[in-house]
Amino acid sequence: MAMEQSCLIILVVWLSAAIGATARDEAPVTAVTCGALRGTVDAASESAAFLGIPYALPPIGVRRWQPPVGLGTSPGRRSDCWKGQLDASKPGPACLQGSHFSHGVQSSEDCLRLHVHTKNLELSKISDPTSSATDWKLKPVLVWLHGGGLLEGSPFSLQSGYGAQANLTSENDVVVVSVQYRLGVAGFLSLASLSHHDVRGTSGNYGLLDCLEALRWIQGNIRAFGGDPEQVTVWGQSSGGSLVLALLASPAARGLFHRGVSMSGSPKLNSTTVEAAKYWHREVVVRSRCAEIGFRKRREKELLDCLLHLSAGELLQAQPDNWHADVWSLEIFTPTWQYAPLLLVDGEGGILPRGYLQAFQDSKHEAVPAILGVTREESDFAPGQDVRRFTRSQLMQLLARYAGRSQEPAFVEELGRLYGLTGNLSSDWEPQRKYAEILSDMTTICPNFYLAGVMDAHRPRSAAPVFSYVASKHLSKPFCVIANFTKMKPLYCPRFAFHAMDEFAMLQPHFLYNFTEEDRAWGQRLRARILEYAATGKVKAWQRFSTSTKRGQDEGHVSKSRELLSDYNVIDLGVEDENMQRYNVARCNFWLQSGFYDSRGLVNMAATDPAITV
Numbered sequence: 144m145a146m147e148q149s150c151l152i153i154l155v156v157w158l159s160a161a162i163g164a165t166a167r168d169e170a171p172v173t174a175v176t177c178g179a180l181r182g183t184v185d186a187a188s189e190s191a192a193f194l195g196i197p198y199a200l201p202p203i204g205v206r207r208w209q210p211p212v213g214l215g216t217s218p219g220r221r222s223d224c225w226k227g228q229l230d231a232s233k234p235g236p237a238c239l240q241g242s243h244f245s246h247g248v249q250s251s252e253d254c255l256r257l258h259v260h261t262k263n264l265e266l267s268k269i270s271d272p273t274s275s276a277t278d279w280k281l282k283p284v285l286v287w288l289h290g291g292g293l294l295e296g297s298p299f300s301l302q303s304g305y306g307a308q309a310n311l312t313s314e315n316d317v318v319v320v321s322v323q324y325r326l327g328v329a330g331f332l333s334l335a336s337l338s339h340h341d342v343r344g345t346s347g348n349y350g351l352l353d354c355l356e357a358l359r360w361i362q363g364n365i366r367a368f369g370g371d372p373e374q375v376t377v378w379g380q381s382s383g384g385s386l387v388l389a390l391l392a393s394p395a396a397r398g399l400f401h402r403g404v405s406m407s408g409s410p411k412l413n414s415t416t417v418e419a420a421k422y423w424h425r426e427v428v429v430r431s432r433c434a435e436i437g438f439r440k441r442r443e444k445e446l447l448d449c450l451l452h453l454s455a456g457e458l459l460q461a462q463p464d465n466w467h468a469d470v471w472s473l474e475i476f477t478p479t480w481q482y483a484p485l486l487l488v489d490g491e492g493g494i495l496p497r498g499y500l501q502a503f504q505d506s507k508h509e510a511v512p513a514i515l516g517v518t519r520e521e522s523d524f525a526p527g528q529d530v531r532r533f534t535r536s537q538l539m540q541l542l543a544r545y546a547g548r549s550q551e552p553a554f555v556e557e558l559g560r561l562y563g564l565t566g567n568l569s570s571d572w573e574p575q576r577k578y579a580e581i582l583s584d585m586t587t588i589c590p591n592f593y594l595a596g597v598m599d600a601h602r603p604r605s606a607a608p609v610f611s612y613v614a615s616k617h618l619s620k621p622f623c624v625i626a627n628f629t630k631m632k633p634l635y636c637p638r639f640a641f642h643a644m645d646e647f648a649m650l651q652p653h654f655l656y657n658f659t660e661e662d663r664a665w666g667q668r669l670r671a672r673i674l675e676y677a678a679t680g681k682v683k684a685w686q687r688f689s690t691s692t693k694r695g696q697d698e699g700h701v702s703k704s705r706e707l708l709s710d711y712n713v714i715d716l717g718v719e720d721e722n723m724q725r726y727n728v729a730r731c732n733f734w735l736q737s738g739f740y741d742s743r744g745l746v747n748m749a750a751t752d753p754a755i756t757v
Contacts, residue, residue: 240327282316285317285318287322290381333346337450355399376676379408426463504597513608572638617638
C-alpha cells in the first residue's frame with residue numbers, strides 16, 4: 144500500500160508540473176490509482192472535465208449479473224488498469240437501455256464509468272494522500288445519481304437535462320462526480336439461476352452495487368481532482384433519489400459518504416425480497432429465446448448459459464413492456480412493483496438486509512444528515528389523464544374511482560373538503576392542477592414526509608438532522624421539452640411544479656429551456672442551499688423536519704401500529720423559502736389512514752404467482 148501511495152505521489156507531482164504551465168485551453172492531466180488521465184476544458188464553465196473514467200471492469204460475458212470488479216480498488220487487480228495515459232475527454236456510451244424517454248442515446252453494457260468536473264487544477268499541492276483537507280483546501284464533493292426509473296437515463300442525457308453538471312462546478316467551490324450504473328434487466332434482474340451464478344449466492348441490485356463501487360473509487364481517488372473524501376454528498380433525483388435512500392439504509396455504504404439528498408425519491412419503500420422477485424422476473428426469460436429451456440432445476444445451468452449469451456439487443460427485447468408504464472396513470476391500488484425494476488431485500492449479510500423503511504425504523508441505517516425533497520405537483524410530469532374540462536363532481540368521482548372508493552360517500556366528501564373541491568373550479572387549468580396535487584400527495588409527497596418522519600424519529604438529531612422541502616414554484620411558461628422528447632400522445636406540456644422541476648431549475652440546462660430571470664433566481668437559490676448543505680451538513684435558513692408522531696387506529700387498510708404524522712417542519716420553496724409547520728398534515732394522515740401508504744409505498748410481493756407455471 145505504501146509503495147502504491149509513493150508511486151501515486153510521484154506521478155501526481157510529475158503530471159501536475161505540466162498542468163501548472165498549461166494555458167486554459169490545454170488538456171488538464173491528473174493521476175488516479177489506475178494511471179494517468181487526460182481530460183478536457185469545459186469552455187463555458189472554465190472548469191476541467193474528466194469524462195468516461197472506468198471505475199470497474201466491463202460487466203460483460205461471465206461478469207454479466209455479477210457484482211462490479213473495481214479498478215484500482217480490488218486487491219490484485221492492477222493488471223486490469225490501462226496502460227499509459229487514458230483519454231478522458233469523452234463520456235462514452237450510457238448504460239444499456241431502451242428508448243421510452245431516451246431514444247437516440249447510445250448505450251452499452253460496457254458502461255461502468257464516472258465523470259468528474261472540477262475547477263481545482265493545482266494538483267501539485269496535493270502531494271501527500273495522508274494530509275488533511277485544510278492543508279490543501281480540498282473541496283466538498285457532490286456525487287450525482289441520475290434518474291430514469293432504474294431503466295433509462297445517464298449523466299449526459301440531454302433529453303432529461305442530466306448533462307449540466309459543469310454549471311455547478313463553474314459557479315461554486317465544489318467537485319461534481321456523476322455516476323453511470325447498470326439499468327433495467329442488466330441492473331436489477333433476480334432469478335434462481337443468477338443467484339447460483341453470482342458470487343454472493345443471491346441476485347439483483349447490480350445497479351446499487353455499482354453505486355457502492357463508485358463511492359469506493361471516489362474515496363480512493365477524489366483527492367486527485369481537488370475533492371475532499373471526507374465531505375462526500377450523494378445526491379439523486381427520482382430513481383436516483385431512491386438509490387440515495389437505499390444507500391442510507393445499506394450497511395455496506397457506511398463511511399463511503401457523509402450526507403444524502405433525495406429529490407423525489409420513490410415512495411415504494413421496498414421490502415420485496417430476492418426470493419419473491421425470482422418468480423416475478425421470470426417474464427424476462429419467457430420473452431427471450433431461452434424460454435424453451437424452462438425453469439426446472441436440472442436445466443438451471445443450461446438456462447444460465449443461454450442468458451449469458453444473449454446479445455445486448457436480445458436482453459433489451461426481453462425486458463417486460465410494462466416496466467415502462469407511467470405509475471401515475473395507474474389505478475391507485477394497482478401493484479406498482481409490476482411496472483418498474485426494484486431494489487430488493489437480500490437478507491442478512493447483503494447490501495440491503497431490510498427494506499429502507501424498516502432499516503430507518505430499526506435505527507439500522509447510516510445516520511448522516513439527509514434532505515428529502517418533493518415537488519408540489521409531481522404527477523404533472525406525465526399526467527394519466529387530461530381533466531381540464533372536468534367539473535368538480537367529475538373530478539372527485541374520477542379520483543375516488545382511482546382509489547377504489549367511489550361507492551363510499553364519506554370518503555368522497557372528505558376528499559373534497561380537504562382539497563377545496565367544494566365549489567366551482569375557477570379556471571380551465573384548475574381541475575388539472577387539483578388532479579396533479581391530489582395524485583402527488585397520495586403517491587409521492589405524503590409517503591416521503593412519512594419516511595422523513597421515521598428517519599428523524601430514529602436517529603441522533605444533533606449529529607444527523609433531516610430536512611424536507613416541497614418545491615411549489617411554477618416555471619414562467621409550460622415546460623414542453625418533456626413532451627417533445629417523449630412519445631406521449633397527445634402532447635402534454637407540464638405547467639405546474641412537476642416531477643424534476645427542482646432539478647431542472649437547479650442545473651438550468653439552457654439547451655432545453657429558456658429560463659427567465661425569475662426562474663433562474665429560484666434555481667440558484669435552491670442550488671445555494673444544496674451546496675451549503677454539502678459543505679456543512681446544515682442549511683441555516685431551514686428548520687429541521689423534527690417530527691413527532693401518534694399512533695393511528697385500525698381503519699380499513701391501515702395497520703394498528705401505523706404512526707400518523709403530527710408536528711413537523713417542511714420548507715416550502717415558493718417565491719421565498721418558508722418554514723411551514725404541519726404542512727399538509729391533515730391530507731397526509733387522510734391518505735395514511737385510508738391505506739394508500741401501504742398500497743403505493745410499501746411493496747411486498749408474494750413468493751409465487753399461480754399464473755406462472757414452474
